[in-house]
Every structure is written in structure tokens, then in C-alpha cells.
Amino acid sequence: MLNWLLTQTLPLTLLLMVLLSLRPLLLHYLGARLQYSLWLAVPLLLLWSLLPLQWMPATDFAVYRVQLDIQQISTELPSDSIWMTGLLTVWLLGGGVMALGVWQQQRDITQALKTATVVRTPGFALHCKQSQGLEGPYVTGFIQPTVLLPVDFLQRFDPEQQQLILQHELTHWRRGDLHVNLVALLVLTLFWFHPLCWLAYRAYRQDQELACDALVLASASSQQKIAYSYALLSNVQSHAQSSTAHWQLLRNHYGDKKMMQQRLQLLQRQQGFSKTALALTLIALVGATLWLQQPVQAADTAADMKPIMRVEPRYPVAAAQAKTEGYIVAEFDIQPDGTVRNVQIIKSVPAQVFDKVAVTALQQWAYSPSATGLKQAKVQLDFAMDPVSSDIERVEVSPTH
Template sequence: MTELLASLLLASVWLAIAAFLLAAMRPVLRRLGGAALVYRSWWLLPMVLLAPLLPLPPLPLADSAPVLALGAALRAPVLPDDAVLWPTVLAALWVAGAILAVVVQWRGQRRFERGMGTLQPRSDGSWQASADPGLPALVGLWSPRVVVGPDFDLRFSEAERSLILQHEFQHRRHGDQWANALLAVLRCLFWFHPLLPWVSRRFLCDQELACDARTLDTHPASRRLYANALLKAQLVHPVAPMACHWRSQPMLKERIAMMKEHKRKALPWVTGQVVVVGLCMGLGAVAWASQGSAGGSPTISAEAFSQDDAASAGLERPVTIDNMPPPSYPRSAFENGQTGKVVLQVDVDAQGKATDVRVLSATNPGVFDAVSVAAARQWTYRPAMKDGKAVASAVRIPVNFAMDETVTE
């Protein structure tokens, strides 16, 4: 439970860092590559959220001073041993909030889809609804459909209808419905985050601006007509969390202002993509490396000691271990800087197989026990020898979990 809360807290911090960085870089990226480049920069968000979940091998980056300082600053606080209730209460509160967010978004999406009424296919590849809860829009996830309202043909001219449909088809071509679904997941997981409302609004705004820019790139002479179609449609606010709405009243001025801007070519298209990829990969790498920088690199040692036991039992050779891959360091213990020692007793049969693994003693009981037992079951053993034959025996193995070469006795 504590590990879950610590991971959620760490992800929340990286979400805030990514949001601030995107806000700072947005004007620069817009000058370099326009609205489409700004929209692609949002890949930074899943990069920094998923990077700390990946396993971290020993890397020079993880031992660098800036990353060590950052990892120490982001390390989750260690709860006292008697604070058993608080992790449970906080986890229950987070689960309740996440479930509530799921219900609210699901009901909003269902209300919107039901509000469209019956759908009829059109010759232009779109679908016409019998009611208008906020159309045109791209609706659906697995099989998205462009849906227009019942008065679509009456409200817009033929040229305007063509531009609107191309806009919505651009959403479908670039998979924007999946991006909105991912945003809905983030709203559920991070419902408590104070920056999430801004992230949601800004992301959807950049999505529409990028789609406008892509549509106008193929029709540069239709900017006035496109703006006129926007003015006709600005009547309602978007109400479906996973639909790509043509109507987006809160950002009408920004969309029209974007169309008035001249397309700047300060850098070639490829260079703009390199800037975004470098931004995402750079911060993602720092997030990845910082997960292991709270207390330096862990060292795990394991050494069998059974010579005295072998002599007293009349064994010619005690149980030996050929291959001992070290157990993994528990993430919560590593982030909290915990060390410990586990003494195992492994029963080995005459064929060299571990038949039973028991914990004889452990410092910080329950922290390192499970990973130690799991590792011991995977080790390769040689059976003990007595009178020239392999016999069943046992071996005691201390496993030390330490930070920066410090071993807990």
C-alpha cells in the first residue's frame, strides 16, 4: 500500500514538472514549427510518467550529481512504523476519487452519445444524427465515426461542410480519439492533481489548433471561409470527454488568431521534430534514472557458510552453489533507503534441487524476505557428498541488502 502511494506521489511530481516545462516551451515550439509541433510535444507527458516504471540497470547518468539531487528531492517520505492507518486511508480515498471520476466521465460520454439519437450514414462518409448535443464531432474509440447534426446541410454551405468534415477526418487519421482516451485515464488516476485541469484544457486546445493547421495546410486560400464556419458553430461547450468536437467555444479566439498568423519557417520540419524528440527523450531519461538515485547503487551479497555443519554431519562436501543471481532490491525499500539482512535455510535434495527455503532471521522483517526466498529457489546447487554419494542436506545463506557498500549486520 505504501509503495503504491509512493509511486503515485512520484508520478504526480513528474506530471507537474512536465506541465511546467510544456508551458515554458510552448511559445518557442510554436514559433519553430507551429501548432502541430506544439501538439506533438505532449508526448512528453506519457514519457515522464512511464519512464520511472521501467527497470533501471547501473548507469553513469544515475550516479551524476544533478540526478542524485533530483532523486533525493523526489524520494517519498518514510512513514513511521506506527502509522499503519494512514496509508490505508489515503489509498481508499484515492480509489474512491478514481472511481468517481470514471463514473462521471462515463456518464458524460454516454449522455452525449444517447443525445445524438439515431444515426444515418451519409454519402460523404459521415453520419447524421437525429439530435444535436454538440455536433459535428468524431465519436467512438475502436470504430470512430464523424457525426454531424440534423441541420448540418442547412447551417453550412457546401464549401464549409467540406472543410468541417476534413477537420474531423484529420482527427480520425491521427488517432486523436485515443489521445483523448488516455487523457480520460489520467483524469481518473490523478483526479487530485491541481494542475490536471490546466493540462486537460491546454491539451485539447492544442489538439484543435493542430487539427486546424493540418486542415488549412491543404487549403491555404480557405482561411476566411474556415473562420466563418467556426463562427457559425460556436454555440455549445464540449460535453463528451472522449469525443473530438468541432465546437470549442472557450478557444474560439485563439483558433481564429492562429489562422491569421503567417506560417513561420524558422527551422526545417525535421529539425522541429528533433527538438520535440530530444525534449521528450531527455526528460524521460532523467525521470528514468532518478528512480534509482535516492541512495546510490544497491549492493547485494550472498555467501553460504556450512563447513562446520558439514564436518559435524560427516559430510565430505557441503552443499555448494554454482550460480547465485542476486535478488532484486524491493523498490519501496530502495526509495526509502532501507537496508537489511536475511538468513535463509535451503534444503537441497540429492539431485541438487531446492526442496524448501525458510527464513531463519531477518532485519526489517517482511521487507526483504519474499525477494530473498524467490531468488534462492532459482539458484543452482550442488548436493552434499557423503561416503562418495550425493545426499540431501541443508545450507544456511545470509543475504545482505545494502546501500553504498554499507552492510547491515
């Protein structure tokens, strides 16, 4: 898992830099709905990396010879195992803190729903409850969605504004924003150490609100847009009184003053939404990110993929009792995350004596991550009862052709 995260950090960084840098222009010229949809490129890029694709042709690999001794333990710890273990520990701690924060926020929402009172909204598709505080409105609940309204909702907004705000929350639910936010939270939890991910998550949630505004007011009259604008201004003033209104991972916040100004500006110019433009832009984004990776991929060679963990085979008991020695030559594929797959024995002396233990061990080997992986890597394992002393030079003699 850690190898995959490290491998994906560079392409993810490039993609987020593109999305964040182009965001102001795209919002201005293409609209909030298309800009919000472009964040789909992030999970698409990460899913792409999990597909069993090889971008580089197979190359030859150096043959390693491992001298085995019947007294040796089966697992040889790599020289940098402490470093990798430390990184894994830090990452797990950070992910645990993230998970704890999300759980605490969900607990607060559940508690607010328990103490909230039911509000009758005839003709509205979702249940509504009125909280005891000023936070909200926001929709919550994946199976039984509920719109949680602030305590002064009915007094602060007139009937037209109430309908527009409720329609805004209903749009969040119908569009699947709550479920998509789970994917965004998963990415943020996995890459919690990446500062651009935090900036991107904030921008993504802002674009979500902007896109929802655009969809709700797509066919609204000028009077409805004005009423909605006043509702937004009233809501941001009440949120300013709450220190927990921003950076809530599980709630749709209406934004600070700067974001509210942006929302009001976008309400005055509504752009259409083209699925074709979205598809072409997504393809261009992901394609550009993969193209930018090519210099890194070109630098990956067989010599760059160093083994970081080798599990030595156990000497077969029957072979040890019979004092049988020999060797095997195995061929396998190294995945981009460094794991070993498709182990095959291509030569075995004596035949099939050491094959099973060799395959079992090789399947647990790990190499340093790379952008492309490698096919048909080869290794030779020598099984010897009495290994040659380290102070004796070994010279391999092969027949000449």
C-alpha cells in the first residue's frame, strides 16, 4: 500500500497543480458545473494506476544468485526496512487521526439529529429537522437523508427563499454529492500528508456548492436569483458567528465572505453544461498528467528497481536429509508497486526438488516502486549445504561456445 502511495504522489501532484491553477479561468469561462465535474479526474487517475497495464516493453534483468544455507532463517530483513516501517507507522497514525476526526464529526451530526425537532415541509422529498444551533442547512444521511435546518430558519428566510434553499439541499442529494464526498474523503485520508490534497479538497467542496447553485437557478427568474442572493448573504452572516462552520469534512458549508462573493458573481452569469466538453476536458487532463509522467518512466530501468525485501526459501527437509544440493532459475513479473507476480520456474536442478519452496519465497519478494514495473525478471537461487566462506573467492567457470 505504501509503495502505491509513493508511486502515485507525483502524478497526483501534477494533476492537482493543473486543476488548481486552471480553476479560476474555468469557473469564469466554462461555469461551475463543468469545473466541479473535472474533479472526477482525480479518482480516475488513481483507478487507472490500479489497472494491469504495462506502458514499457519487457527488458532483460540481471540474474541474482543467492547462496542458501540450511541454518539460515527464512526471512532476510532489507537494509532499509526500519525506514519503510517508520514511514508506514507515520502514515497509519495520520490516517487514524483523519478517521477519528471524521467519526467525531459524524457523531456530532447524529447527536444533532437526535435532539432536532421535525419540521413539516409539504411536497418536499426529504425529511427536515430543525437543530438547536445556527449551523445548517445541510443534508445528511446516506440511506435516510435528512435536511438539518438552523433554529431560526423559518424566521430568517421568507417562503420563496426557504424553497430555494431546500431545493439546493435536495439537489445535493439527487446528484449524489454525499456519496461522491466519501470518495473525496477516502483520497484525502490516503494522501493526508500531501498539502495540495487539502487545498484541492477545499476547492472541490466550494465548486460543489457553486455547481449546485448553478443547477438550482438554471431556469430561475431574476426575482428568484435576487431572493437566493439575499438568503446566501444572511446565511454567511450567521455562519460567521460559528467557529466550526468551516473545514467541516462531512457538512456542506456555504462558505466565507470571499467564497460568498464568488457565488454571488456566478449567479449573475450562468453557463450551460456540455457533457461532450466535460468528456474531452477529462481526457485532456488525465492524458496530460500521464504524458508529464513519461520522463520519470523513461528513467526507470532494471537497475533502478532494487530489491527492498527478500524472503529466502526454506531448505526442503527431505533434500537436507539426503544432502541434496542444486539450484533453480525463476522468471517473474515485477508490478509498478514492487510486488512480484507470475513466478515460473524455467530451470531446476535436480528437477522439482526446490521448485515449491522457491516459488513460495519469491512470491513474497518486493522491489522499489517504479512507474512501469518489469516483465520477465530472472533470478537464480543456489541451494547449498555448505556455503562457501566469505573469505574464499568464487569464480564461475562456464563452457565457451
